[in-house]
Amino acid sequence: MTGTLVFAVIVGALLLGVFFTLVSTVGVLRLPDVYTRAHTASQVDTLGAGFAVAAVAIALGLQAKSIQALLLLVFIFVTNPTAAHAIARAAHENDLTPWTEGDDATGGDRS
Amino acid sequence: MIADSLVQQTFLAAAAVFVLLAVVMFYRAVVGPTLQDRVLAVNVIGTNTVVVLALLSVGLETPALIDVALIYALLNFLMAIAISKFAVDRGGVL
Numbered sequence: 001m002t003g004t005l006v007f008a009v010i011v012g013a014l015l016l017g018v019f020f021t022l023v024s025t026v027g028v029l030r031l032p033d034v035y036t037r038a039h040t041a042s043q044v045d046t047l048g049a050g051f052a053v054a055a056v057a058i059a060l061g062l063q064a065k066s067i068q069a070l071l072l073l074v075f076i077f078v079t080n081p082t083a084a085h086a087i088a089r090a091a092h093e094n095d096l097t098p099w100t101e102g103d104d105a106t107g108g109d110r111s
Numbered sequence: 112m113i114a115d116s117l118v119q120q121t122f123l124a125a126a127a128v129f130v131l132l133a134v135v136m137f138y139r140a141v142v143g144p145t146l147q148d149r150v151l152a153v154n155v156i157g158t159n160t161v162v163v164l165a166l167l168s169v170g171l172e173t174p175a176l177i178d179v180a181l182i183y184a185l186l187n188f189l190m191a192i193a194i195s196k197f198a199v200d201r202g203g204v205l
Contacts, residue, residue, distance in 0.1 A: 007113040014125040021159065025132045028139050028155060034147045037139070041155050049162045052125065056165045056177075059118060065174045069165060072181050076158065079184065083154050083191035090195035091147040 006058065013055035020048030033099035034091045042084030049076050122170035126163045133159040150194050157187035 002010075027040030053073040060066035133156045140152035161184045168176035 002113045002115070002118050004113060007118065010118065011121060014121065017162070018125060018128050021129060021132050021162075024155065025135055028136060028152060034145055034151065037148065038151055041151055045155055045158055049158050052129070052162045053165050055125075056122075056169055059122065059169045060174070065168075065177050068177045068181065072161070072165060072177065072184060075181070075184055076161065079188040080154075080158060083188055083195075084151065086192050086195040087147050087151050087154065090150075090199050091145065093199040094145075094147070096145060096147070 002059070010055050010059050013051045013058065017048045017050075017052035017055065020044050020051065022048075024048060034096060035088055035098050038084045038088040038091075042081040046077060046080040049080070119170050119172065122166045126166040126170055129159050129163045129166065133163070146198055147195070150191060150198075154187065154191045157183070157190070161187065 021044075024040055024045035027044060028037045031037050031040060050073055053069055053076065057066045057069035057073065060069060136152050136156050136159070140149050140156065143149055161180045164176050164180035164183060168174055168180070
């Protein structure tokens with residue numbers, strides 16, 4: 001059994017997680033080049049995953065598994081931006097030029 | 112007080128939405144156009160998979176799935192770092 005207030009917090013965290021992950025998905029699909037996509041994937045997706053894992057930790061309550069869920073949250077918060085940074089830097093090393101406003105009216109290499 | 116089955120169904124519904132968003136992300140992984148775009152899309156799909164595993168651990172009452180999610184997060188990070196390191200000429204990343 002779960003208290004009504006705890007359930008409300010869980011539902012709110014899940015809704016926020018789904019919302020931010022939706023924003024991240026739209027961003028990765030719609031933005032014009034790899035740098036802007038890496039920007040979206042590193043920040044918004046990390047926040048969405050963080051909210052969802054926080055909901056899991058709240059639902060598990062006080063036990064060892066919820067500490068593992070918190071560790072998973074911290075790990076996602078550290079590694080996800082690092083991975084996106086490494087990918088963006090690899091793109092820079094491969095001489096991919098960032099999209100600029102003047103490239104074309106519909107936006108760079110979007111396809 | 113809220114019954115356990117309602118909490119579980121809430122988590123299962125959230126996991127279903129996350130799976131749907133991961134499937135949509137396959138578009139970027141297939142279309143590209145560069146290698147880094149594909150790696151980034153697969154990285155986001157992996158993050159979504161970690162979240163789905165964590166949600167299913169509550170939704171299916173299988174706490175062991177948290178361990179699977181931790182290991183999957185490790186492997187996902189390693190995949191992104193390894194591909195972005197070895198996809199450049201002189202290994203200048205990190």
